[in-house]
Amino acid sequence: MIHLSEHFLKGRRLETLVENQTSYFMNNAAMHVFETHEQAKTVLLKFEQPVLASMIQGKKIMHLRDYESFDFLPGESLVLPANESMCIDFPEAMAKNPTRCLAMAISEDKIDKVLQFMNENMPKDSREDWGIMDYNFHFVNDRGIFQIIQRLLFLFTEDHPSKDIFVDNMLRELIIRVLQSNERKIYSNATLSIKSESRLTEVIRYIRNNVHKSLQVEQLSKIACMSVSNFYRTFKSELGISPVEFINNERIKLAVGLLQDPNRSIKDVYLDCGFESRSYFNRVFKTRQNLAPGEYQSKIKKSRLLD
Template structure:
């Protein structure tokens, strides 16, 4: 997982137990590290610029404007537009186990400059132009994005005369990698835009809350008051993904987060994520992440 340096921990001032903010500002971006040391609900937050938020430690429950709630875990990032109002719960934060989150606010001018560069030098095969990033895009970081974020944590806190130049180059790569990512979106626009009274909203919440349990289409369709075949059609029509694939994605998302801890045993991870066997877990993980769970865990240890 992302790591804060000892120098950062020693140098920052802990003035608040809820969303204590340590900030560093450069020409095209500002880096904020938020720490919460006690449980809290409905903490409001807003930025004037587009933001990449990345979880470092602990768990948040995010409530975005016009969107349903979702858990935000280590190993995940979230792209937010300027002026987005966030309401955040901290259900597990405590003094010995604080919640920590990185928020990278990037100027829209910088993003637009990178888009121009991409359209001039790396056009899409489809012929369409690159456009603004998919806001409210909640995804699992790949190793490349992890390395950039870790490097940015170092650069922003480094006392170097050229750090504005260094950070600009890293921001450009970060924006390009996010825009180019082809990995499966764990939280699609469709799932985030379900209204609270939508009958599938309850099912999505139920899946996420019970991901460690066996989940069947028969059980879920009963809860949605539909026949299994009708439930499958409605789910895929509204969320653009089948219920089985959605469940797999949720389980792999959780596994990716858990495997960043080198002390976690793979057997414990696959059981906690609701997989019935190690072999099936390995097969699904490799299909989604293009690497085995064991290799992924070793790779994360090498980086961090």
């Protein structure tokens, strides 16, 4: 989980209790930390540049265009194109437990230069050019992206004569890693790719509301009023992954959040996420996070001790 330093918390000013904004500006990017200290609904926000938003603390409910709304939780990020309107709810924000989110707005000129570098030096196997995403990409931070965001948070707030150079280099790596993650589609962005009128909308909602329970494809196909074979084919066609992959993605997203609590045992976490065995949970988690659950939790504990 991304952490805000005591230096940052003591130095910023709270001028409003809803989406209080603390901003830092560099040559090619601006970093904004938003804090909300009371429950709120339908808060509107838009950036003129492409933005990477990363949850730090608490929970937001995001409403984007005409797609199904979704929970935005710590350990997750969201890439938005320029001038994308967001409508945000804060169902749990309070003074003692504020909702905090980091938004990194990056100049399109910087992104274009990185894309040019990638196309010249890192061509895709498909021979298609790398390009900026023209839609919303919602994903769980892998270890590399998490460390870059944490480092950028430090660099933006540091008083160093060369920090523009440091930030510029970190931004290039961040853009490359995010675009590569999007290309691999390790984490389902189905929240944002399935429109509200789809027959699968109710299935997606059911999975998210019952992710801690045993879920069977046969059960889900009945909710969609389809045969099992047609449901499986339609699901994979619309979302790009199988129903089981989607369920596991949702469970791992939940597990990432639960593992932020150092007092939770691994057994409690995998049972609360709907996994029936620790070995299967370990295998799925490590595939998506490149770390075993215990290693991930230890890393979170260590990073907090270093703050």
